[in-house]
Amino acid sequence: MGHLVNVAGAKLRSFSLVAGLALMAGTVAAPMAHAQVTAFRQAVAETAARDEDVAAFYRARSFEGIWSGDSAVGHRNALLSALENAGHHGLPTNRYDVDALIAQMQSARTPAELGAIEVLLTKTFLQYARDVQSGVLRPKSVDPLIVREVVYTPRLDLLAEFRNSNPTTFLRSLPPSSPEYTRLIAAKLRLETLQANGGWGPVVNAEKLEVGSTGPDVIALRNRLVAMGYLDRSVTASYDAQIVAAVEAFQRGHGLEVDGTAGPSTIAELNRPISERLQSIVVAMERERWFNQDKGDRHIWVNLADYSAQIVDFGEVTFTTRSVIGATPADRATPEFSDVMSHMVINPSWYVPRSIVTKEYLPQMQRNPGAAGQLLITDRNGRTVNRSNIDFNRYTARTFPFSMRQPPSNSNALGLVKFMFPNQYNIYLHDTPAKSLFGREVRAFSHGCIRLNDPFDFAYALLTPQTDDPEGLFQRLLRSGNESRLNLEQPVPVHLVYRTAFTSNSGQLEFRRDIYDRDRKIWNALTREGVAVPGVQG
Incomplete structure (x- = not known):
């Protein structure tokens, strides 16, 4: 490690690492060099032991260093340069204090000190790689409705790939490669x-x-x-x-x-x-890092903050429509997640969620048994129950034994079509009879599902790859009046996102x-x- 290293970054730096190791061939006697190497490896083993992955990595290398010697100059310089530029990515630069790293490298003299800086560089690399590739935060820890599953590269894989790749190229490959x-x-x-x-x-x-x-x-x-x-x-x-x-x-x-x-x-x-506005951009960059994965050549992109739903084909928006999203109370807000749309239901029934049945409709029917008369009351077997035979005041939200369903109709709460990507949150896209809401500036009114302003055109666009007459196919099923399931031959990924800062098709920066x-x-x-x-x- 006894050589000069130039570091590219915000400013040119130089420093020397003094090593009393056999890496400086010929400068010390062989027995002493061997003893120092042994002491260095022992120090690496002891320091790395506090981190299971790091310990496993060095154990597989017999505790040989990866940042030591002339052969590691490129890796050291690439890492320090990347750390210098961490602020460009909106990352917490204090996590990877370059000045402190260099100072510790300059002052390292003993095998124990050299072993400590060896492991510190590895841990700093792993921290930076995780942050810039997959985000600083874990989404669910910030808000329980941000239920996006972040893909994390195993730490040992990161180390192996870094050692076996051009270091600068590898580090540049870590952030999202999306144009956004x-x-x-x-x-x-x-x-x-x-x-x-x-x-x-x-x-x-x-x-x-x-x-x-x-x-x-x-x-x-x-x-x-x-x-x-x-x-x-x-x-x-x-x-x-x-x-x-x-x-x-x-x-x-x-x-x-x-x-x-x-x-x-x-x-x-x-x-x-x-x-x-800068804060919004930095947050959007963090969100993009959470989503540093393939979105699908064809996918549906629902930006909740923009009240819009789009179909994207090979990076180009080919269809867009206004949307209504969940209302602002936490129990009605739309969560953020990804899934896969498999089918649509034409002339759907609305199976009223249990929470709506007990929180909204049961109190109404306790005051007036004829309330919500557009809904059928059904037993556990799905059979319709005559509401005149039910004493609603006998039940609480916990004990109410019935379900509720709205049959297909023009006034159905789901409108005339719903688009299904089965998920544990019971969220889907659908039509609505409440068309006037799409003219509002703020469109947060639903119980969590996403209502579409142009659901028929959305359906035609989805069906285009599988039929020469998507409108005809859809309309035939619609005119039947029967509840019909229409599968997508090629299921389409659906991404429910929340971006208050983003760029438009033309590259213009926009805010919500x-x-x-x-x-x-x-x-x-x-x-x-x-x-x-x-x-x-x-």
Whole structure:
């Protein structure tokens, strides 16, 4: 280890590692060198013993080091360079303190000290690799409704692949390779630079601005829209057609009602500081790391925060529709997970979930036995029970022995079609008779399932790969009035995600409100781990 190493990173560093090992051939007598190597390996064994995986790795190597000697220069430099750039990924850089590592390397003299730094480098590599590949946090520990299953590469596999690969290439392969992750990194850097250069300028203090408005508040609005990239440089001091178009573009990019008027909700989003937007980007990058896996050549992408459902084919969005998601109380919010859509049910019955039966309908029927008359009451064998024969006040939510079902109809709560990806959360996509809700800006009204604005067109798009006449096939079954199951010949992965910061098809950075407060929880958890963004207000 007695040589000079140059480390690429935020700044060029050099340091020397002094080793009293046989690695420095010819500098010490053979018996002494052997004793030092033995002492080094003993130190590695003792230090590694605290970590089962690390201990197993070194035990398989007879406790020989992987960071020692001239042959390890490339691996050391690659790791230190990656650690220098960890902040670009929104990672907690204090976890991998490069300055402290270098200082310890420089000061290491004895075999015990060299063995300790050997194991420390391995543990630091494993920590960084896990963080940048699969995320800093475990989703379920942040919010119980983030039930995404993160794929973790076994630590011993990471070490083996790193040792047997080009180290720089291997480390660069760890973060998500998705275009979205790359664009988020670029957006983070762009906003950090903009913030360092003064941000978006003064906030807009008006409550409402519209066509015909003039004065300093319009100028502040204009300047902020220019700084955000929604308006070309302009000297206008009045709310003209250019500003209307820019406000509309801003509204589209932030999930707001698009009317060209800067009302209270639009101004509130305009005035959010860059630091807050940076937090959203960092959270989105963490979420992308949780999802560092194949999403499927064809898949369904439901962004809960965007109230949208899309079909994606080979990276291109081929269909999109508005959606309604679970309401904000935790017992109605839609969870985040992935599964596989296997079939659709046309003219579905609605089998009312037990929680809705006991919490909502039983109290209604106790007050009025004829309440919820559109629903059939069934026994445990599925047979319809005459509700006039039931004394609802005899039962509690725990003891109520009946189920409830709504037969197929235009007024069925599921509409005329539901799309099934059987899962333990009883969540699916479906039609709805409540069409007016799709015109709302905030669309969180369901009991957890996702309602679609264009369910028939969604069905046709899903069926296109398996029939020349998807609309005809669907409509024939629909017109029958019978409940029908229609299988997808090629099941389609479904991903229920929650992204308040993302890029559009054109690459434009967009933001949505944190309707479930999940991103705030993630950000707070990341800050506890040491993640930080520049705090200067935008």
